[in-house]
Amino acid sequence: MGFIFGHCMLLFLVWIPQSLSLNSDGQALLALSSSLMLPSTINSTWNYSDPNPCNWVGVHCSKSQRVVSLNLSSVGVSGSLGPEIGQLKHLQFVDVSLNNVSGSIPPELGNCTLLEHIDLSSNSLSGEIPAELSNCTLLEHVDLSSNSLSGEIPATLRNLRRLSYLSLYSNSLGRNIPESLFRSANLETVYLNENKFTGSIPSSVGNMSSVRYLWLSDNLLSGVLPDSIGNCSKLEELYLFDNQLAGPLPSSLSGVKGLRFVDVSRNFLAERSLSVRMIAVWKN
Incomplete structure (x- = not known):
């Protein structure tokens, strides 16, 4: 009886799914x-035959064998980004740019609270x-x-105190930019x-004391450019063209010593003579 029980247990263990x-x-x-x-060249490595995901293409791990980086940039990925990404609690870097990923950005991405870098650009x-996302401080x-993102920029992004690079250009985002x-x-850098x-x-x-590149062009912004x-x-580059801005350029811009390029074309601005070294374009 013991032999039969042991044999059955062995068979059971053999049939335990490898995913465990x-x-x-x-x-x-x-x-x-x-x-x-995933393309076949990557998908062939993401399987049960290698139980260590640290060996899978596009995946990098810490010394403790936890996934910290997922780099699938420009490899022909399609489909959608599922909520399961939020289960990668140690993820610090994710790049799925230059692919054909569609659907929405899963809110579960906010569970990856150790994230430092996220690039989902040039997709659908x-x-x-x-x-x-504001949980990823x-x-x-x-x-x-x-x-093709829409809606507005969440005001809660103010919680991202370490954010130095923000690029949201070429979408359909609207309403006011959060103060x-x-x-x-x-x-x-703000695009x-x-x-x-x-x-x-x-x-x-005027509180953006570190900003070097500020691109707000090709929107529907109105009012005057504040003196602040x-x-x-x-600031090195200021691009405001193709908006509905009015009034003169503030004279305070003359005091920004490193300013190299300003493009305020196609607005409703009143001309004012400035000593800024390079007002690249002044045509309204």
């Missing part, structure tokens, strides 16, 4: 691949930017440009051009 030998990160990646269509993503780089975004002292933003540029823009823009002492 994967750690939680490996299981999350396999679940993710059910909606994220739609829907709104999930407010849950270590984020320094966010690139969601060249998609809190213009209070971000660490932002160095919000080619959207449908309305309203005015608030005086709080002169407080952006590190």
